[in-house]
Amino acid sequence: MITAAIATECLEARAVHFRRGTRVILSDITLRLHSGEIVALLGANGAGKSTLFRILLGFLKPEHGEVRLNDELLAAFSRRALAQRIAYVPQAHIAPFPYRVHDVVLLGRLAETGIFRTPQPADHQAVGEVLERLAITHLAARPYTEISGGERQLTLIARALAQGASILVMDEPMTGLDYGYQVRLLQHLIDLAGSGRTILLSTHNPEHAVQAATRIAVLRDGAIMADGPPAQIITPSLIRALYGVAVSTLTNAEGRMVIVPTMERVSPIGA
Numbered sequence: 001m002i003t004a005a006i007a008t009e010c011l012e013a014r015a016v017h018f019r020r021g022t023r024v025i026l027s028d029i030t031l032r033l034h035s036g037e038i039v040a041l042l043g044a045n046g047a048g049k050s051t052l053f054r055i056l057l058g059f060l061k062p063e064h065g066e067v068r069l070n071d072e073l074l075a076a077f078s079r080r081a082l083a084q085r086i087a088y089v090p091q092a093h094i095a096p097f098p099y100r101v102h103d104v105v106l107l108g109r110l111a112e113t114g115i116f117r118t119p120q121p122a123d124h125q126a127v128g129e130v131l132e133r134l135a136i137t138h139l140a141a142r143p144y145t146e147i148s149g150g151e152r153q154l155t156l157i158a159r160a161l162a163q164g165a166s167i168l169v170m171d172e173p174m175t176g177l178d179y180g181y182q183v184r185l186l187q188h189l190i191d192l193a194g195s196g197r198t199i200l201l202s203t204h205n206p207e208h209a210v211q212a213a214t215r216i217a218v219l220r221d222g223a224i225m226a227d228g229p230p231a232q233i234i235t236p237s238l239i240r241a242l243y244g245v246a247v248s249t250l251t252n253a254e255g256r257m258v259i260v261p262t263m264e265r266v267s268p269i270g271a
């Protein structure tokens with residue numbers, strides 16, 4: 001069952017360096033993720049967020065540095081052993097076959113034990129639970145190739161949740177989701193972290209980071225320029241440096257930070 005006890009895990013990049021050709025994409029990146037944390041990675045388009053995720057997942061090899069899971073090199077784990085621990089929601093995905101949404105999510109259940117295993121009633125039940133939790137039960141019988149972009153995104157999130165891994169790496173999971181699904185997903189991520197899961201997500205919306213993250217890491221010019229609690233990291237000057245826009249940060253009646261664009265016209269980044 002996906003509600004089984006969650007193992008305590010620590011995933012970390014140590015002094016990771018990565019180049020594409022002569023271009024340095026990531027330089028001396030150290031990032032540690034612990035159980036119960038929601039870490040939001042912020043960075044402008046092309047900053048290297050997906051690249052760092054792919055390195056943390058073992059899909060790309062760093063030129064220098066290493067990735068360790070519970071102090072063991074990632075390379076020491078088989079693909080199946082990694083699937084037991086880390087689930088991934090990629091940025092964009094078009095399935096080549098018109099699998100039903102239920103079956104796409106079922107693949108998450110089989111990631112751990114091999115896709116040639118015959119699904120058991122417990123697997124189908126777990127899929128049903130995840131679809132219900134994400135409020136997409138109505139999509140179960142629809143072909144994945146014939147649903148909307150946001151519905152595909154929810155299906156991929158459901159597949160990752162069904163995997164039952166204790167670490168979730170989510171590349172811009174809110175993309176394409178309507179406002180209600182965005183808020184419900186953030187609430188669900190907070191619940192998952194509360195039950196001991198570790199969540200790393202990238203987002204282009206600093207509001208989401210402030211609302212859900214326990215830590216924010218900021219990637220700029222290939223390096224981590226800041227890493228810490230949201231209230232310390234998110235400042236108007238950081239938002240301006242990252243995105244070239246002016247914002248005010250306010251505290252609402254519940255004591256939570258709110259980010260509001262001032263609509264002041266500022267120079268483009270680097271101008």
Ligand SMILES: Nc1ncnc2c1ncn2[C@@H]1O[C@H](COP(=O)(O)OP(=O)(O)OP(=O)(O)O)[C@@H](O)[C@H]1O
Nearest residue numbers: 020025043044045046047048049050051052091204
């Ligand atoms: N397959 C590739 N070949 C060459 N360069 C690439 C490749 N994939 C990404 N890059 C480059 O590496 C840099 C980092 O890309 P990456 O996708 O990691 O950024 P990102 O922060 O995830 O961006 P976004 O927010 O736009 O999704 C970019 O300059 C990008 O153009």
